[in-house]
Amino acid sequence: MTPECNNDCPICLNKTTRTRNDETNRRLSVNKIRQLIDEASDIGMVGVYWTGGEPLMEYKNLLHLSEYSSKKGLLPTVITNGGLIGAYGNYKKQNQMLLNKAGLFDLDTSQIVKSLKDSGIIRVYFSIDSSHTTLESVYSDVYNVVPTEAVSRAIIAFLDEGYGKKHNLDAIGHQLRVTATSSGLLTKPTNKIVEDVMRKVGLKLKEELSVNASIYKNEKGQVFLRRLNVASLGDAENFDDNILENKKGEKLFDIQCPHFIPREKAYDDGKHHGDLFIDYDGIVYTCGNHAYPVGDVYEESLVSIIDGINNPSNDGNFSLTRNVYHSLLVLSRHTGIKNIAIGEALRMIYSENPELVHNIQTQCGACSSLGHRKDLQQAFLKAFDKHYT
Numbered sequence: 001m002t003p004e005c006n007n008d009c010p011i012c013l014n015k016t017t018r019t020r021n022d023e024t025n026r027r028l029s030v031n032k033i034r035q036l037i038d039e040a041s042d043i044g045m046v047g048v049y050w051t052g053g054e055p056l057m058e059y060k061n062l063l064h065l066s067e068y069s070s071k072k073g074l075l076p077t078v079i080t081n082g083g084l085i086g087a088y089g090n091y092k093k094q095n096q097m098l099l100n101k102a103g104l105f106d107l108d109t110s111q112i113v114k115s116l117k118d119s120g121i122i123r124v125y126f127s128i129d130s131s132h133t134t135l136e137s138v139y140s141d142v143y144n145v146v147p148t149e150a151v152s153r154a155i156i157a158f159l160d161e162g163y164g165k166k167h168n169l170d171a172i173g174h175q176l177r178v179t180a181t182s183s184g185l186l187t188k189p190t191n192k193i194v195e196d197v198m199r200k201v202g203l204k205l206k207e208e209l210s211v212n213a214s215i216y217k218n219e220k221g222q223v224f225l226r227r228l229n230v231a232s233l234g235d236a237e238n239f240d241d242n243i244l245e246n247k248k249g250e251k252l253f254d255i256q257c258p259h260f261i262p263r264e265k266a267y268d269d270g271k272h273h274g275d276l277f278i279d280y281d282g283i284v285y286t287c288g289n290h291a292y293p294v295g296d297v298y299e300e301s302l303v304s305i306i307d308g309i310n311n312p313s314n315d316g317n318f319s320l321t322r323n324v325y326h327s328l329l330v331l332s333r334h335t336g337i338k339n340i341a342i343g344e345a346l347r348m349i350y351s352e353n354p355e356l357v358h359n360i361q362t363q364c365g366a367c368s369s370l371g372h373r374k375d376l377q378q379a380f381l382k383a384f385d386k387h388y389t
């Protein structure tokens with residue numbers, strides 16, 4: 001929706017923090033997004049995630065586009081830090097200009113939530129990490145960090161509107177989710193912030209599904225909590241070594257990613273995979289971590305981009321990446337490879353030239369390197385040709 005944000009997270013995978021709001025960027029227009037929805041609907045896609053930056057910064061467009069995508073059969077999910085939805089007190093005053101620009105200042109939390117519901121938003125992901133604060137920030141002068149009070153108010157308002165359920169489509173699942181992103185030294189403060197939010201909403205742990213996933217509950221409904229490890233996300237280039245996991249050399253070979261489970265074998269009958277991420281500047285990636293740039297919506301239709309992944313040629317700006325991504329998908333269909341396709345690719349590169357995979361530390365960082373570094377890409381395609389064609 002936008003590169004602009006009301007928060008200043010150091011870990012932002014989209015690299016779009018508040019301090020960068022004034023940078024001029026190529027932006028997708030509302031018309032362009034409508035056209036993309038039309039195309040996605042024509043080829044049978046079933047959902048759309050609105051992200052940013054903070055999608056509520058484009059509140060009116062968000063309502064319009066959610067309504068439009070719902071009519072076209074693409075169920076909309078919004079991914080938000082919650083701050084602009086639940087803003088009140090001093091935090092609201094301090095952010096008056098920004099809230100006015102978004103068209104939100106004169107609305108209260110329940111009005112905003114009702115309008116989102118009316119526009120067809122089916123699911124809400126709250127992103128919470130160590131850059132939210134447990135300070136009673138509504139009484140302080142902190143304006144660029146979302147207070148937990150605001151997030152809690154937003155979650156309460158969605159619970160009041162009946163979002164605390166599981167959707168009858170498995171691919172949607174829980175309609176309210178909290179995604180807590182942390183790692184190493186960030187884990188403690190993030191856990192404290194999540195606990196603070198859950199306590200303020202009055203939610204109690206109902207069930208632990210795994211070490212990373214649990215369900216919280218109160219009398220109004222349920223919230224699904226997913227903990228993500230930042231060390232496995234993005235290139236995490238701003239972090240010290242003591243925060244990151246240390247996956248170097250051979251430790252990279254076992255990295256796993258559900259994006260590379262063959263589609264028909266993916267959990268939920270494959271409904272979750274096959275995502276495309278379209279950045280605010282129109283570049284299309286195969287994953288929200290900007291891993292594989294495969295096209296530009298100003299140059300080609302979505303159908304043509306997808307065809308370019310399925311039948312990659314050797315011409316055009318994105319041909320190398322399309323060939324690499326296609327080969328990874330082919331690899332994932334070989335017996336015993338499945339979700340370790342990236343690890344297997346790095347093993348192959350390592351066997352050609354171990355130097356090339358030195359100094360890669362994180363799971364998604366390794367994957368993104370393969371999506372962006374020509375030396376790795378060429379070594380992988382060479383090894384792939386040798387072993388798998």
Ligand code: SF4
Binds near residue numbers: 233258287288291367
């Ligand atoms: S960046 Fe790569 S490893 Fe990370 S989630 Fe995306 S596809 Fe998976």
